[in-house]
Amino acid sequence: MSELDTSRISPTAHYTGYVWCRHGLSPAALCTATGRAMFYALKGPIFAASLALGGMTLEKMLLQRHRIIDHLLDEAIADGRIGQIVEVAAGLSGRGYRLAKRHREAGLIYLEGDLPGMVARKRKRLAQLSDRSPHHQVVELNALADQGPDSLAQVAGERLDSQRGTAIITEGLLNYFPEQDVQGMWRRFAQLLAGSSQGGMYLSDLHLDDHTLAPLPIRIFLKALGIFARGGVHFHYQSEGLMRQSLADAGFAGARLHRPGEHREKLDLPGSSGPDVIGIVQAWHPGGDGDNGVCP
Numbered sequence: 001m002s003e004l005d006t007s008r009i010s011p012t013a014h015y016t017g018y019v020w021c022r023h024g025l026s027p028a029a030l031c032t033a034t035g036r037a038m039f040y041a042l043k044g045p046i047f048a049a050s051l052a053l054g055g056m057t058l059e060k061m062l063l064q065r066h067r068i069i070d071h072l073l074d075e076a077i078a079d080g081r082i083g084q085i086v087e088v089a090a091g092l093s094g095r096g097y098r099l100a101k102r103h104r105e106a107g108l109i110y111l112e113g114d115l116p117g118m119v120a121r122k123r124k125r126l127a128q129l130s131d132r133s134p135h136h137q138v139v140e141l142n143a144l145a146d147q148g149p150d151s152l153a154q155v156a157g158e159r160l161d162s163q164r165g166t167a168i169i170t171e172g173l174l175n176y177f178p179e180q181d182v183q184g185m186w187r188r189f190a191q192l193l194a195g196s197s198q199g200g201m202y203l204s205d206l207h208l209d210d211h212t213l214a215p216l217p218i219r220i221f222l223k224a225l226g227i228f229a230r231g232g233v234h235f236h237y238q239s240e241g242l243m244r245q246s247l248a249d250a251g252f253a254g255a256r257l258h259r260p261g262e263h264r265e266k267l268d269l270p271g272s273s274g275p276d277v278i279g280i281v282q283a284w285h286p287g288g289d290g291d292n293g294v295c296p
């Protein structure tokens with residue numbers, strides 16, 4: 001296995017894929033028996049942990065992050081800031097299918113990337129759906145690659161329109177990588193946005209130490225997930241300030257963290273009586289033409 005082959009993480013996509021299907025966020029074609037089995041195997045331990053978290057479960061956290069990312073994308077597409085999306089490590093998520101279909105008339109380009117095994121699985125399953133947007137593509141894209149056919153630079157160069165505002169997403173990816181790798185990804189993402197005329201934004205879920213990870217059961221659960229993914233789980237930034245600094249070092253012009261509490265009422269997010277345990281980072285770059293309104 002080369003350093004760039006991190007397919008040990010891929011089974012986790014079955015679990016999240018099953019959750020998206022359960023809540024109508026993915027078509028049934030993207031739901032796997034493996035995902036279902038994992039979901040029910042973990043249900044008991046997660047419920048036990050949730051008792052200490054005021055009823056917060058992994059499923060609720062996943063829904064919070066997925067819906068907030070959807071919302072920020074829909075908003076940016078509606079007001080014309082974003083005309084194309086690259087979802088890195090998309091796994092079995094139905095977002096590409098859903099959003100490309102929803103914004104088909106606007107010609108939204110949606111590029112989903114993942115490692116070869118997952119890409120083959122996803123393409124096979126998507127082939128069962130007859131109503132896909134012609135602008136929705138699934139490609140091999142390695143988040144760690146600096147160059148070569150599966151690097152973001154090359155994939156984007158071949159398939160994206162450098163005149164459109166771009167959104168780059170990672171969801172459920174960062175915690176499986178050490179800070180050095182995350183920095184490398186962020187540098188590549190910022191470079192892509194800086195090299196396009198309209199720039200764009202980056203969205204990802206992020207667990208900060210100071211607010212979100214105080215609850216011990218969540219730490220234990222995420223560590224267990226790391227063992228399952230055979231690579232450990234990493235928490236990178238203790239505070240929002242350190243996260244922003246790291247994004248600035250990578251080349252982003254600005255960044256902020258969205259917390260579920262801010263969006264709960266508007267987005268009908270599953271709540272909890274405890275504190276927010278996830279955040280969504282939104283970082284941006286104005287691109288080559290400068291002030292084009294992409295920065296919120």
Ligand SMILES: C[S@@+](CC[C@H](N)C(=O)[O-])C[C@H]1O[C@@H](n2cnc3c(N)ncnc32)[C@H](O)[C@@H]1O
Binds near residue numbers: 009017172173
């Ligand atoms: C936890 S899953 C998340 C999938 C999806 N984003 C979601 O939220 O449902 C992690 C995904 O990362 C992918 N992955 C692992 N290493 C990768 C890499 N180096 N480059 C791109 N994708 C990678 C896996 O194949 C898997 O689909």
